[in-house]
Amino acid sequence: MGINRDFESVDFFNIDEILTDEQKLIRNSVRDFVSREISPNIEEWFENNHFPIEIVKKMGNSGIFGPTVNEKYGGGGLDYISYGLIMQELERGDSGMRSTASVQSSLVMYPIEAYGSEEQKKKYLPKLASGEILGCFGLTEPDYGSDPGGMVSKLKDEGNYYILNGSKMWISNSPEADIAIVWAKDENKRIKGIIVEKGMEGFSAPKTEGKLSLRSSLTGELVFNNVKIPKENILPNKDGLGAPLGCLDKARYGISWGAIGVAMDCYDSAKKYSLERKQFGKPIASFQLIQKKLAEMLTEITKAQLLCWRLGKLMDSGKAKSSHISLAKRNNVEIALKIARDARQIHGGMGITNDFPMMRHMMNLESVITYEGTHDIHLLILGNEITGISAFS
Ligand code: TGC
Ligand code: FAD
Secondary structure (H helix, E strand, O other): OOOOOOOOOOOOOOHHHHOOHHHHHHHHHHHHHHHHHHOOOHHHHHHOOOOOOHHHHHHHHOOOOOOOOOHHHOOOOOOHHHHHHHHHHHHHHOHHHHHHHHHHHHHHHHHHHHHOOHHHHHHHHHHHHHOOOOEEEEOOEOOEOOOHHHOOOEEEEOOOEEEEEEEEEEEEOHHHOOEEEEEEEOOOOOEEEEEEEOOOOOEEOOEOOOOOOOOOOOEEEEEEEEEEEEHHHEOOOOOOOHHHHHHHHHHHHHHHHHHHHHHHHHHHHHHHHHHHOEEOOEEHHHOHHHHHHHHHHHHHHHHHHHHHHHHHHHHHOOOOOHHHHHHHHHHHHHHHHHHHHHHHHHOHHHHHOOOOOHHHHHHHHHHHOOOOOOHHHHHHHHHHHHHOOOOOO
16 A cells, blocks of 8 residues: 555545536546656655655646636636645645645736736746746745734835845745745835846845755745845735735635645545554454544545535635635644544554655645644634624734
């Protein structure tokens, strides 16, 4: 058995029946991509803390980047359920791989399409869609994580150009990124989006070392030391904190689907192992305590699938609220972590090795439950929605 086992999807409530043929085709093609390009290599990449840069072009060629972006800019022109299914399959492979795609699609392509000028869209979107270039998104700063509105990165108007100073921390893809969507305050304390290009003088992106999670994904800083920014590199069509938070809504939505992929992978492995592994003369699957774990996993996966499907419909009709997305991200990442832990227990000692995916998924999920808004921040967003009272400040 082990990591190269054939994955069997989980569909207890026959959700395939409510997916369109196109959605199933897309899901199956990304599932094949993951089985071919990611699963056979992922344990080695994770162990060696290696980001396989060649995966970016492969993802681009497979239509993984910018699925909801307009086709005239090289995007897929797809609906949000298709986007979610892509994320589910990628994260079944590895959260770090899904991270690479989340950042490129939701945090780099989305703001350029939604807030950018026509020239910016034409210049960057086709190259990002094909994987010719890689992007990153700089919101978090060393002293401002959950509270991004406090950021201190500064943009100073010098007439024909701006000067950018400051730094960003914990930035996925940054050491290899060709462009960075960076958020900084102008002299009126208004948050603006800026397209910073690799090679601009005074700009560097050092790698963050020592991560025990998302080891197949690159994380780094963004450092700006008097970087000269041409005026045409500012995203002109939206500013204020709502601009980066609008991007986060799209990425958080993708994560809520991605977490289902992890949960399905762990459940599938646990079910197969428990049917094969014998103790006390019979398969451990015959013991009630093992069955309880499996039954609860299946229940939570099914609830999460239905939640995401409905959320996808709300996204498509433009009725999804940020608090809907918070509920789904928070719930699905939490259940995925619990399923990963229970699945690991079902594997006994074998579960701590990299013959099986649970430990890697568990370690990855510690980042996933922290980034894009921590578990508790999403709870407070829901508390605010319910009571009308913000508990942040
Ligand atoms: P608050 O006063 O509530 O809101 C400020 C302005 O923003 C608007 N807004 C939103 N707009 C769009 N989408 C949302 N989700 C929004 N949430 C709020 C709001 O209407 C307001 O607009 P305006 O026009 O009135 O000014 O802001 P606050 O300062 O009290 O903080 C709110 C809070 C805590 C919800 C927010 O700051 C937050 O979500 N914090 C968590 C930070 C976070 O998620 N960071 C993620 C960084 S990126 C990342 O982690 C990428 S990992 C990717 C990967 O590798 O996969
Ligand atoms: P803090 O905000 O310092 O929070 C610490 C603890 O305090 C948490 O438990 C939090 O829930 C709690 N807390 C904070 N405020 C409150 C409150 N009001 N009430 C109750 N509890 C509270 N950022 C980017 O901009 N771009 C990226 O690409 C990116 N990629 C990332 C990749 C990885 C691997 C990681 C780990 C992070 C990444 N991040 C990225 C940053 C991520 O979004 C932040 O780590 C996250 O938002 C939390 O911020 P923080 O780490 O500063 O924690």
